[in-house]
Amino acid sequence: xxMVLDRRSVxxxxxxxLSLAAFNTPALAQAARLRMIWWGSQERADRTNKAIAAFKGxxxxxxxxxxxxxxxxxxxxxxxxxxxxxxxxxIQMDYRYIFEYARRGALAxxxxxxxxxxxxxxxxxxxxxxxxxxxxxFGVNLGVNSSVVIYDKAAWEKTGAKAPSMxxxxxxxxxxxxxxxxKKPKPxxxxxxxxxxxxxxxxxxxxxxxxxxxxxDGQLGYEPADVAAWFKMWQDMRKGxxxxxxxxxxxxxxxxxxxxxxxxxxxxAFAHSNQFVGYQALNKAKLAxxxxxxxxxxxxxxxxxxxxxxxxxxxxxxNVPNAVDFINFLVAxxxxxxxxxxxxxxxxxxxxxDQLTTKLDEVSKAMVEYIAAITPAVDPLPINPPQGAGExxxxxxxxxxxxxxxxxTPEEGGERMVSEATRTLSRK
Amino acid sequence: MALHSEILSKESRPAxxxxxxxxxxxxxxxxxxxxxxxxxLLGFFGLTLGPAxxxxxxxxxxxxxxxxxxxxxxxxxVRILTDDPKFSAAMQVTFTYVIxxxxxxxxxxxxVAMAFNRGIKGLTLYRAIFYLPSLLGSSVAIAVLxxxxxxxxxxxxxxxxxxxxxxxPSWISNPDYALxxxxxxxxxxxxxxxxxxxxxxxxxxxxxxxxxxxxxxxxARQFFKITLPLLTPVIxxxxxxxxxxxxKAFTPAFIISEGTGGPINSTLFYTLYLYQxxxxxxxxxxxxxxxxxxxxxxxxxxxxxxxGARYWVHYDD
Numbered sequence: 001x002x003m004v005l006d007r008r009s010v011x012x013x014x015x016x017x018l019s020l021a022a023f024n025t026p027a028l029a030q031a032a033r034l035r036m037i038w039w040g041s042q043e044r045a046d047r048t049n050k051a052i053a054a055f056k057g058x059x060x061x062x063x064x065x066x067x068x069x070x071x072x073x074x075x076x077x078x079x080x081x082x083x084x085x086x087x088x089x090x091i092q093m094d095y096r097y098i099f100e101y102a103r104r105g106a107l108a109x110x111x112x113x114x115x116x117x118x119x120x121x122x123x124x125x126x127x128x129x130x131x132x133x134x135x136x137x138f139g140v141n142l143g144v145n146s147s148v149v150i151y152d153k154a155a156w157e158k159t160g161a162k163a164p165s166m167x168x169x170x171x172x173x174x175x176x177x178x179x180x181x182x183k184k185p186k187p188x189x190x191x192x193x194x195x196x197x198x199x200x201x202x203x204x205x206x207x208x209x210x211x212x213x214x215x216x217d218g219q220l221g222y223e224p225a226d227v228a229a230w231f232k233m234w235q236d237m238r239k240g241x242x243x244x245x246x247x248x249x250x251x252x253x254x255x256x257x258x259x260x261x262x263x264x265x266x267x268x269a270f271a272h273s274n275q276f277v278g279y280q281a282l283n284k285a286k287l288a289x290x291x292x293x294x295x296x297x298x299x300x301x302x303x304x305x306x307x308x309x310x311x312x313x314x315x316x317x318x319n320v321p322n323a324v325d326f327i328n329f330l331v332a333x334x335x336x337x338x339x340x341x342x343x344x345x346x347x348x349x350x351x352x353x354d355q356l357t358t359k360l361d362e363v364s365k366a367m368v369e370y371i372a373a374i375t376p377a378v379d380p381l382p383i384n385p386p387q388g389a390g391e392x393x394x395x396x397x398x399x400x401x402x403x404x405x406x407x408x409t410p411e412e413g414g415e416r417m418v419s420e421a422t423r424t425l426s427r428k
Numbered sequence: 429m430a431l432h433s434e435i436l437s438k439e440s441r442p443a444x445x446x447x448x449x450x451x452x453x454x455x456x457x458x459x460x461x462x463x464x465x466x467x468x469l470l471g472f473f474g475l476t477l478g479p480a481x482x483x484x485x486x487x488x489x490x491x492x493x494x495x496x497x498x499x500x501x502x503x504x505x506v507r508i509l510t511d512d513p514k515f516s517a518a519m520q521v522t523f524t525y526v527i528x529x530x531x532x533x534x535x536x537x538x539x540v541a542m543a544f545n546r547g548i549k550g551l552t553l554y555r556a557i558f559y560l561p562s563l564l565g566s567s568v569a570i571a572v573l574x575x576x577x578x579x580x581x582x583x584x585x586x587x588x589x590x591x592x593x594x595x596x597p598s599w600i601s602n603p604d605y606a607l608x609x610x611x612x613x614x615x616x617x618x619x620x621x622x623x624x625x626x627x628x629x630x631x632x633x634x635x636x637x638x639x640x641x642x643x644x645x646x647x648a649r650q651f652f653k654i655t656l657p658l659l660t661p662v663i664x665x666x667x668x669x670x671x672x673x674x675x676k677a678f679t680p681a682f683i684i685s686e687g688t689g690g691p692i693n694s695t696l697f698y699t700l701y702l703y704q705x706x707x708x709x710x711x712x713x714x715x716x717x718x719x720x721x722x723x724x725x726x727x728x729x730x731x732x733x734x735x736g737a738r739y740w741v742h743y744d745d
Contacts, residue, residue, distance in 0.1 A: 072688075251598060391709050
């Protein structure tokens, strides 16, 4: 018998040592350890990691472990971590997704910190409110941006075609793209990427037509004819040799790295203004940027200023005050703001923007000037997207591919987009 | 050490054993075995059975990952089977993939195994080399490599251009071809069925071939009358395993379409659709129901394979 007892005591002893080790570590640790997650390119990762290191200088007892992913991997990863009660403390949020997360109780409200640890008073009401969901602050604006046309000016000029410019109409843009195609410098190179499946581009076009992605009642804000006209315009460019063919566009994974401009297939990309920094970092050619073409000279610009991204804190974080300190460092402390630069958009804080602009390089300055140039003609933020809206971007891409590959006509594409979008939104 | 001495000590104290109940005795005798099994048992209950049962429960709820689930009855199953065009698209893609990739892969594996079975020099080396793609199998790196090979300016198109002056399309991003590049990736990973075929071929007695040769049977006839019939148990085994694997394929499609199943759902594998619903669109309850339907499909497929096997599989007894 003593042998049996021996074994048991060894087992239990072992187990209790294990459990001691497991439960005591957090209590023994002195410094706060935070995790942060974001999406973006290597350029953004480098800047963010520098900011994290600099924060260590300000608050030596807070350690921040960063992780990042590409846009399309980011959301599944975040959803899994949140569901597994393992959410990072500091979460980079998108204007579209913040509603999904905040309304499901996954984010911590930050209203109590405003004016204290979170000095965002000089953001202006619109920029603070862009982080509010149903009246409460769940995200801090990390930078202001808008849609943008990014192009390789020299490539356009070489063909003699007129490059995109402020105030150009879509009709002129398409004509120029086709002219570019006729004199293109090398086979397999086109004037522009195909933006027909990009939701932000489609939204811009809708707003120029005084429509919107979503109406006030949460229903669709457009009709089949609107989508059909959009698809038709791109089809004409595609058939005229102005924009990349369907199978080249299908390689685009909605990031800077795989865009036709970066992969050397096209001279023009439709993107977000803050991405200009990332695009220039990956492209040898000198890039320029301008506003979207318009449906007519007198139409609205379609642009609006939106938070390029927001910083949120997980509702389950044990370190909300520390997380807020770090966010404040990124948006209201010159040391942090300068490291992030304008790669995430133009800082919302007037004071930060003013002190930063003087230190910027040429690329970043061009981006800030672009935002200043379009600001007089921007319209307000669109209404909050309804539940299920996130899926519609994928639907648009797929239907646009069906049109581009010649499976259906633009008119059929319009019908299909509206019927599938309506179905998706009605799903509970 | 404690365990070891306990086992040894057992022999020396049969009286203690007898004094316990029969059940206690069995437990006592097998305790060491169960302790050694513990890692596997923990894995099975904690990582396989537990989550599987949880997903069965979740499949009857509207779980969205972030909020606690509400019971919705069979609504998810009803929707999948009656009102989900993406489900039909995913089924079509998956069945096409299974029906094409499994027979082709087996045929290829058998052909390579037959070549090896002729007793070439350095067989072990060749076997290892040909097995290599299967080791890299479902890895992300291979899928990325495949993406590079079959892109518009990838290696395949460069070769086509140099050799035939043919300007190939972008295979992986064209809905007409994308799935077939994935089928080819699967065939290329023929290693494990090949090894099993090779072992099966070794089992066939050589005197049978000698006898057939004396009776004047040619190579082709020997293959169809001796090799194939005697190999049917191995073919059956490989077929079932590879079919299940093919139904579960995920990584290549995920990497090649960057998780979208595109272009135009042409690579929307069932597992990829399931993943999108669960983690892309916050519909974990619905995705759980999709997972259970896949379990039923694979079970049915396997059951029918076994039922059909008696008509064509010859066991040597």
